[in-house]
Amino acid sequence: MAGPVILLVAAFATLVAALLFGGGAAPLVIADAGPVVRWGLPIVKLVVNLAAAGMLGALVLALFAxxxxxxxxxxxxxxxxxxxAVFTIGSAVTGFFTFVNVFNAAPSADAVFGDQLGRFLVDTELGRTWLITTIAGAVITVLAFAVRSWTPTLIVALLAAAALVPMGTQGHSGDLANHDIAMVSxxxxxxxxxxxxxxxxLLIVIRPVTDRAPMIAILRRYSAIALAAFVVVAISGTVRATVAVGDLPSLLTPYGGILLVKVAALLGMGLFGAWYRLRLIGRMAADAASRHFWILVTVELALMGIASGAAAALARTAPPSETAPAFVRTPAEQLTDAPVPPELTFDRWFTAWNVDLIWAFVVGFGLFFYLAGVWRLHRRGDRWPVYRTVLWVLGMLLLLWVTCGPVNAYQDYLFSVHMVGHMLLTMAIPLLLVPGSPVTLALRTIRKRDDGTRGGREWIMWAVHTPFAKVVTHPLFAAANFVASLWIFYYTDLFRWSLYDHLGHEWMTVHFLITGYLFVLSLIGIDPVPYRFPYPFRLLTLGGVIAIHAFFGVAIMMQTGLFAAEWFGAMGRTWGPTPIEDQYIGGGAAWSIGEIPALILGVTVAIQWSRSDDRLQRSQDRHADRTGDAELEAYNARLAAMAEKDARAGR
Structure with missing residues (x-):
């Protein structure tokens, strides 16, 4: 168990050195909170980060290995x-130290200090962040101790991942340009x-109780998880560093120096990991290879400690690109933290970009794993229709264009662009993705496990057969959800939430992409679902949904007031249509863009219906050929017998 000790020593040593080098614990000229808070805050944040890793990483590896x-x-x-539990205590202490640091409050046992602390935790965003994190940690502590089966463990893992989201909103992200991409990264x-x-x-923790053969299998599964995590860490870290540093000369600042230490440690970890996983895991049946492997794991933990300590110090060191808020800000800057973009001309529909890192990863991994599955089928001699691959790739590229391209760049300023993006998310993109049949491809290509653990194939099969899946994939629910979501979203404060809060924006994107996908899946998909309507009812359902959808677009066009007038009406745009004219255009987009995919859906359902009838007829013909039309002959014989009986009765 020397590995965790080396991790802690490396992390705390790096943190102290980085704080001294970067001035993250230097006393402030005005309103200094004292050395206990200056040093205690980054130290306890490091504890929180390491505890978060032990919490989430252990759950993920348990689920997949x-x-x-x-x-x-x-x-x-x-x-x-x-x-x-450590995460919970660390979060509580961090919240307390943050309060003392921000308000320079002298800790005391009187009611005034307690009242100030309570208002900080409830009334301020910073205080609520650490209060929510602390409560989430406490809940996860109890649940992780209580559960011991698959589904509850999955739920706890999702809660653990969600508990880390508020932490990402802290640091200097809110003070940087490109606030959203800095926070998301x-x-x-x-x-x-x-x-x-x-x-x-966790590999070190379970090593004493796991035999060598199962341990090798666990290591292989962890290596796949670690590789994906390394790619995400490298890309997100690069984006975050680019936003914080700004330019190459800024790497010569204290912040840049600490950042370079972290980058070097991460690269070293990646190289070590690739080396021993490719070279040693397959040879671990030998004692020498096994010993060398665990030595290298210890070295990787030391590098992780260095990276963790540097990361905690960076959170207390001002980035070079951090700027004080301007005293005079335009209305758009007050609402979106960015100035109004240049006029949306024809060429900017192809050149404007505002990358959302979450969806860039979704598209990247979606393309990679799908094409890898197709290639695996090809290598073993199986066929996969080319048109399915083409449609999937086009759908993913369109998703990238909507979430990271001009739609994302202009949707905060033009309601019409927002509505175009919405219609593409809920209608056009699912129409391309559903025929790609990703679930069917995954079930055909992912190897089945026979050791009682669950891999990707087992988790997909579980998800398809859950009671929840039976409800959300039912045609009636899918259609009702598709229609009701439109009206509820735009005629309640959910729309405002998506504008003011980036989390609300991400929720909107996920929700409408999934609702559209489930609706299209219920009509034309071939991926396994518990129940589908017969073809005539599919057409009736589509007709009813599209009628209501068209009425929704007309209702927006007839609207005399603005949706979120304090947002779209206050941007200060000097180009393009007026806000009310733009909203009318958006209603037209909702009506017209929805009709084109609906027509394609209707034609596709009709073609599938015709092919289904043809297949049924051919099946019946083959059956008749095999049996010599025995059923028809038996039926005719039965009619003849009845006729003969009636004739005798008549005599």
Whole structure:
């Protein structure tokens, strides 16, 4: 168990050195909170980060590499529970230190201090962040200790990942230009790093209770998780660093120096990981290879400690690109933290970009895994229709264009562009993705496990057959959800939430992409679902949904007031249509863009219906050929017998 000790020593030593070098713990000229807070805050944040890794990484590895009922699985959950307890205490202390640091409040036992602390935790965004994180940690501590089966563990893992999201909103992200991409990249970075580090720690914890053969299988599965995590950490870290540093000369600043240490440690970890996973895991049946492997794991933990310490110090060091808020800000800057973009001309529909890192990863991994599956089928001699691959690729590229391209760049300023993006998300993109049949492809290409653990194939099969899936994929629910979501979203404060809060924007994108996907899946998909309507009812359902959808677009066109007038009406745009004219255009987009995919859907359903009838007729003909039309002959004989009986009765 020397690995965790080396991790802690490396992390704290790097943190102290980086704070001294970068001035992150230097006393402030005005309103200094004292050395306890100056040093205690980054130290306890480091504890929170390491505990978060132990919490989330252990749960993820348990879900994808271990077997329920065995000692290793129980140890993984115990590790997650203990880590969550440390995470909870660390979050509470961090919240307290943050309050003292921000308000320069002298701790005391009187009611005034308690009242100030309570208002900070409830009334301020910073205080609520750490209060929510602390409560989430406490809940995860109890649940991780109590559960021991697959589905509850999955739920706890999702809660653990969600508990790390508020942490990503802290630091200097809110003070940087490109606030949203800085915040999103930091959130993704934290979660991926936690999965990577926590999984490696769990390998050391379960090693004494796991035989060599199962351990080799676990290491192979962890290596796949670690590789994906490394890619996410590297890309998100690069984006975050680019936003914070700004230009190459800024690397010569204290912030840049600490950043370079972190980058070097991460690269070293990636190279070590690639080397020993490619070279040593397959030879671990030999004692020498096994010993060398665990030595290199210890070295990787030391590098992880260095990277973790540097990361905690960076959170207390001002980035070179951080600027004080301007005293005079335009209305658009007050609402979106960015100035109004240049006029949306024809060429900017192809050249304007505002990358959302979450969806860039979704598209990247979606393309990679799909094409890898097609290639695996090809290598073993199986066929996969080319048109399915083409449609999937086009759907993913369109998703990238909507979430990272001109639609994302202009949707905060033009309601019409927002509506174009919405219609593409909920109608056009699912129409391309559903025929790609990703679930069917995954079930045909992912190897089935026979050791009682669950891999990608097993989790997909579980998801398809859950009661929840039976409800959300039912044609009636899919159609009702598709229609009701439009009206509820735009005629309640959910629309405002998506404008003011980036989390609301991400929720909107996910929700409408999924609702559209499920609706199209219920009509023309071939992926396995519990129930589908017969073809005539599919056409009737489509007709009813599209009628209501068209009425929704007309209702927006007839609207005399603005949706979110304090947003779209206050941008200060000097180009393009007026806000009310733009809203009318948006209603027209909702009506017209929805009709084209609907027509394609209707034609596709009709073609599938015709082909289904043809297949049924051919099946009946083949059956008749095999049996010599025995059923028809038996039927005719029965009619003849009845006729003869009636004739005798008549005599």
């Amino acid at each position: 271990l077997k329920t009922g065995e000692r290793a699985f129980d140890l993984a959950l115990d590790t997650a529970s203990v880590s969550a 930091l959130v993704i970075h934290i979660i991926a790093a936690a999965v990577w580090l926590g999984g490696l720690l």
